[in-house]
Amino acid sequence: MTGVITAQQSETLQRILDEFKGTQGPLIQVLHQAQDVLGYLPAEVQSAVADGLALPLSTVSGVVTFYNFFRTEPRGEHVISICTGTACHVKGADRMIDILRDVLGVGLEETTQDRRFTVQGVRCIGACGLAPVMMIDDEVYGKLDRKRIQEILALYE
Amino acid sequence: METIRLKIDGREITAQAGQTILEVAKENGINIPTLCHLDGVEDVGACRLCIVDVHGQLVTSCTTKVGADMDVQTQTAPVKEYRRMILELLFAEGSHVCSFCVSNGGCELQDLACDLEMHSVRVPYSFPRNRIDATHPQFLIDRDRCVLCGRCVRVCAQVEGAHTWGFAERGSTARVITDLAVDWGQAESCTSCGKCVESCPTGAIVRKGASNAEMRKKADLVGRLTERREHE
Numbered sequence: 418m419t420g421v422i423t424a425q426q427s428e429t430l431q432r433i434l435d436e437f438k439g440t441q442g443p444l445i446q447v448l449h450q451a452q453d454v455l456g457y458l459p460a461e462v463q464s465a466v467a468d469g470l471a472l473p474l475s476t477v478s479g480v481v482t483f484y485n486f487f488r489t490e491p492r493g494e495h496v497i498s499i500c501t502g503t504a505c506h507v508k509g510a511d512r513m514i515d516i517l518r519d520v521l522g523v524g525l526e527e528t529t530q531d532r533r534f535t536v537q538g539v540r541c542i543g544a545c546g547l548a549p550v551m552m553i554d555d556e557v558y559g560k561l562d563r564k565r566i567q568e569i570l571a572l573y574e
Numbered sequence: 575m576e577t578i579r580l581k582i583d584g585r586e587i588t589a590q591a592g593q594t595i596l597e598v599a600k601e602n603g604i605n606i607p608t609l610c611h612l613d614g615v616e617d618v619g620a621c622r623l624c625i626v627d628v629h630g631q632l633v634t635s636c637t638t639k640v641g642a643d644m645d646v647q648t649q650t651a652p653v654k655e656y657r658r659m660i661l662e663l664l665f666a667e668g669s670h671v672c673s674f675c676v677s678n679g680g681c682e683l684q685d686l687a688c689d690l691e692m693h694s695v696r697v698p699y700s701f702p703r704n705r706i707d708a709t710h711p712q713f714l715i716d717r718d719r720c721v722l723c724g725r726c727v728r729v730c731a732q733v734e735g736a737h738t739w740g741f742a743e744r745g746s747t748a749r750v751i752t753d754l755a756v757d758w759g760q761a762e763s764c765t766s767c768g769k770c771v772e773s774c775p776t777g778a779i780v781r782k783g784a785s786n787a788e789m790r791k792k793a794d795l796v797g798r799l800t801e802r803r804e805h806e
Contacts, residue, residue, distance in 0.1 A: 460754050473731060473737035474737065474740075474753070474754070474763075475727070475738070475739065475740025475741075475753070476740065478740055478742065478755075479740045479742065482741075482743045483742075483744045
């Protein structure tokens with residue numbers, strides 16, 4: 418295995434595979450643990466899992482793409498969840514997404530090159546009074562505008 | 575082998591334990607419409623068109639084994655209505671415009687629409703716009719004509735053993751893919767055997783070079799292949 422994952426991660430993956438070898442229906446549990454360790458499931462990890470469990474690659478990729486939980490793209494250190502629910506939509510969620518794209522250079526469901534931030538859209542987070550709202554990890558930030566977004570992001574630099 | 579007695583559409587029928595309702599119906603000349611069923615590969619009950627009424631419950635006849643004293647109804651009004659609805663949803667989900675299709679006149683979906691007397695579609699069409707993948711030297715796939723029956727996926731895995739075809743995602747974005755969603759022409763595991771082409775019930779997977787209404791498929795090819803293997 419070369420490229421996206423380190424030798425150490427590759428070893429950990431092998432340990433997970435060994436642990437589940439011979440058990441019944443281990444695929445989802447193996448993928449779950451692999452994603453915990455690696456953060457995401459790129460093609461080469463799917464290949465290694467397929468080899469390790471003696472399953473066709475098409476079966477592994479079918480399961481990975483079926484569940485929202487599994488990711489094939491890396492995630493940033495911080496996840497920015499921008500609310501696109503009704504209240505935030507009316508209060509300019511689209512504009513906030515444009516501002517984030519200006520500042521970070523990425524749109525929805527994308528991760529910055531330095532892997533610091535992943536931006537995702539979410540439905541209502543129950544803070545409509547503060548619209549437009551975003552969350553960074555578990556922290557909620559409301560009444561957003563360009564200036565405030567820049568100030569908030571600076572906290573995470 | 576254990577013999578089972580059951581009723582299909584009021585007829586007393588004898589069957590072997592382990593047979594499916596669909597198999598027994600076929601042997602006795604009772605026609606049940608199917609789409610995802612293909613002789614030679616496992617049944618999965620994906621399309622739901624072969625539903626029948628068993629003691630008031632709707633079951634897929636391709637995956638339900640016969641049982642003693644079963645009373646199977648294949649042609650009740652509700653069963654026919656459900657089948658027609660399923661078919662209309664399939665038509666609305668894709669882009670099945672027969673007059674523009676290579677498989678016009680040789681299409682199982684089209685045949686079903688005629689057999690089940692589908693005269694209109696009661697739900698709005700979704701007009702998908704998938705890119706046609708014509709990167710393979712001999713074949714192409716137009717996913718707008720795919721009904722997700724999975725016959726290509728099963729024949730590729732269970733008969734050819736290549737596992738090139740697979741499913742990706744789910745719901746309205748579910749689709750069949752080659753390898754890890756690469757272009758078909760770049761799919762390393764594909765042996766170009768063409769069994770997916772012959773097994774595809776519609777004009778989704780076809781041979782290149784066929785024009786309107788020129789594509790004819792050998793849907794019985796896989797069944798004959800597997801039968802010959804068993805006799806060896």
